[in-house]
Amino acid sequence: MRHWNHRLKIYGRIRDEGYLQKLFACSTMTSNKQTKEGNRQMAESILVVDDEQEIADLVEVYLHNEGYTVHKFYNAKDALNCLDKTTISLALLDVMLPDMDGFSLCRQIRQKFYFPIIMLTAKVEDMDKIMGLTVGADDYITKPFNPLELMARVKTQLRRYTRYNTAGVTQERDEEIDIRGMHISNISHKCMLNGQEIALTPLEFDIVWYLARKQGKVVSSEELFEAVWKEKYLDNNNTVMAHIARIRDKMHETARKPKFIKTVWGVGYKIGEI
Numbered sequence: 090m091r092h093w094n095h096r097l098k099i100y101g102r103i104r105d106e107g108y109l110q111k112l113f114a115c116s117t118m119t120s121n122k123q124t125k126e127g128n129r130q131m132a133e134s135i136l137v138v139d140d141e142q143e144i145a146d147l148v149e150v151y152l153h154n155e156g157y158t159v160h161k162f163y164n165a166k167d168a169l170n171c172l173d174k175t176t177i178s179l180a181l182l183d184v185m186l187p188d189m190d191g192f193s194l195c196r197q198i199r200q201k202f203y204f205p206i207i208m209l210t211a212k213v214e215d216m217d218k219i220m221g222l223t224v225g226a227d228d229y230i231t232k233p234f235n236p237l238e239l240m241a242r243v244k245t246q247l248r249r250y251t252r253y254n255t256a257g258v259t260q261e262r263d264e265e266i267d268i269r270g271m272h273i274s275n276i277s278h279k280c281m282l283n284g285q286e287i288a289l290t291p292l293e294f295d296i297v298w299y300l301a302r303k304q305g306k307v308v309s310s311e312e313l314f315e316a317v318w319k320e321k322y323l324d325n326n327n328t329v330m331a332h333i334a335r336i337r338d339k340m341h342e343t344a345r346k347p348k349f350i351k352t353v354w355g356v357g358y359k360i361g362e363i
Contacts, residue, residue: 133247134158134176138168138194139183139209144232148181151236152243165189169197177204179247181239182226184210184217192224199225203290205246209234222331227292245319249291266301268361271349273301282349287339292317296332300350300360309357333358 135152139145140163149159160175162168165186171177180198184191195206208221208229221229228242264275272281278294280287289297295317300308310329311322318328337347344352351359 133178134160135243136168136171136177136180136182137161138163138165138181138186138191140164140185140187141183144183144209147236148239151240155240155243157243163187165191165194168194172198172202177202178250179205179207179243181207181209181243184208184221192220195221195226196224199290203288205250205291207239207242207246219327219331222328223335225290225335227290246292249295252291264302266304268301268304268349271301271360273298282340289336289339293332293336293339296329297336297350297360300358303359304361305359307353307357307359313358329358 135157137145137148137152137159138161139148142163145161145163149161152159160168160171160177162171165188168180168182182191182194186194191208191210195208198206205227206225208226209232210217210221210229211232218229227246230239230242266273270283273279273294275298278291280289280294280297296313299313299316314320314322314329333350333352334344337344337350340347340349342348342350349360353359
């Protein structure tokens with residue numbers, strides 16, 4: 090118990106013995122749950138890259154208890170080598186690594202892969218969060234963090250990624266939308282711009298699809314965030330802005346005069362004319 094108490098204090102979350110016991114109880118419950126969900130999740134491999142060994146080890150324990158296969162590394166070089174020979178479903182990347190910062194690692198991964206990426210950062214400045222989202226991360230979580238919250242975010246991202254990769258198999262509604270040279274399909278989960286496919290991540294596709302379905306209407310950042318991320322929107326949340334900027338970049342659009350995703354200042358975003 091003393092050994093685990095030392096590990097969990099790293100996260101700044103342990104203040105009393107009762108809370109620690111709750112975390113252990115949750116860990117035990119997920120181990121039992123593994124027998125029901127293990128067959129599905131064991132096929133999902135998680136890449137963990139963090140040079141703080143005790144944090145990486147604890148994250149590994151929680152992921153194992155949820156039934157995931159974990160590939161754990163303490164530097165970027167070994168993680169990149171792993172990607173050359175292993176199929177990964179999601180990556181957890183620390184920002185501060187010894188051989189390469191997590192932003193650069195995320196950027197390199199995005200050159201080839203579109204699985205979800207969650208950044209782990211000890212920095213709380215908005216610019217650091219925006220930087221991570223701009224280079225291709227899907228989500229971020231700030232240290233110290235609760236491991237149970239991290240597991241919830243992992244599951245949310247994997248659900249989206251799984252739905253994206255099974256497009257056309259179990260769709261409730263098969264829809265396609267055309268907007269002035271942009272064709273977006275909820276059947277194939279592809280977005281075409283003037284005949285060329287735009288390489289969107291699952292999260293980016295969900296953003297464009299939601300805006301396209303609301304064609305001609307202004308969608309607030311709050312509505313878009315809660316519809317796509319399935320979380321409560323908080324003030325001063327720059328997540329939506331960062332993802333919109335990345336999508337525009339892929340469309341080769343400028344923020345000042347975008348043709349497709351337009352900003353209505355002080356209100357939100359829209360696709361198409363009102």
